[in-house]
Amino acid sequence: AQSVTQLDSQVPVFEEAPVExxxxxxxSVSVYLFWYVQxxxxxxxxxxxxxxGSTLVKGINGxxxxxxxxxxxxxxxxxxxxxxxxxxxxxxxxxPNTGNxxxxxxxxxxxxxx
Amino acid sequence: GAVVSxxxxxxxxxxxxxxxxxxxxxxxxxTTMFWYRQFPKQSLMxxxxxxEGSKATYEQGVEKDKFLINHASLTxxxxxxxxxxxEDSSFYICSARYGGSDxxxxxxxxxxxxL
Numbered sequence: 001a002q003s004v005t006q007l008d009s010q011v012p013v014f015e016e017a018p019v020e021x022x023x024x025x026x027x028s029v030s031v032y033l034f035w036y037v038q039x040x041x042x043x044x045x046x047x048x049x050x051x052x053g054s055t056l057v058k059g060i061n062g063x064x065x066x067x068x069x070x071x072x073x074x075x076x077x078x079x080x081x082x083x084x085x086x087x088x089x090x091x092x093x094x095x096p097n098t099g100n101x102x103x104x105x106x107x108x109x110x111x112x113x114x
Numbered sequence: 115g116a117v118v119s120x121x122x123x124x125x126x127x128x129x130x131x132x133x134x135x136x137x138x139x140x141x142x143x144x145t146t147m148f149w150y151r152q153f154p155k156q157s158l159m160x161x162x163x164x165x166e167g168s169k170a171t172y173e174q175g176v177e178k179d180k181f182l183i184n185h186a187s188l189t190x191x192x193x194x195x196x197x198x199x200x201e202d203s204s205f206y207i208c209s210a211r212y213g214g215s216d217x218x219x220x221x222x223x224x225x226x227x228x229l
Contacts, residue, residue, distance in 0.1 A: 034217070042223060043120070043207050043220040043221050043222040044158075044207070044209075044220040045220070046217060049217060090158070102160075102218055104158050105157060107155075107157050109155075
């Protein structure tokens with residue numbers, strides 16, 4: 001079975017500090033990886049995705065993530081966070097050759113402290 | 115591009131009534147739509163996958179007769195919660211994907227409260 005693990009359920013960080021949200025996946029086949037952000041009482045918004053090619057992916061709002069195949073990780077980073085980054089972040093995996101299903105992690109709640 | 119809307123955004127109903135939630139892809143044709151349920155502080159739980167013009171595929175443990183899904187056109191899918199009970203109260207989110215796309219685009223969600 002495929003799975004996505006987000007190691008940190010809550011991450012508090014001071015404003016303008018850097019942050020890393022961790023994500024690991026389990027897959028023996030080719031996988032696409034995604035990060036979504038969810039603000040309170042809203043749906044999910046795509047931050048960035050990795051399909052193939054360069055392992056460093058840049059997304060919206062200054063976020064980036066690096067695909068590391070040997071460590072099966074896809075950690076999300078931002079060098080300097082803002083108050084408006086406070087939200088829930090979900091990592092997801094999609095296997096293009098094995099159907100439609102996305103596998104979501106349990107989410108990481110990022111709280112930016114002023 | 116790739117905007118998905120949901121209606122209503124919030125609904126409160128009495129126990130025993132049925133509630134219909136609409137999910138629309140506004141600027142693309144969604145060959146596949148997904149319905150998720152999200153409990154407070156938890157991740158999304160996939161309920162079912164629907165392809166336009168065919169029956170939905172439900173995940174294990176999801177009652178087909180309780181959560182009726184219809185995907186009659188390439189831009190509209192509906193989820194009907196029949197005979198709703200308080201335990202059905204949740205945040206329901208739909209997403210859509212067009213043929214060949216690698217990405218799911220999510221709607222803003224519907225907050226269902228059953229009294």
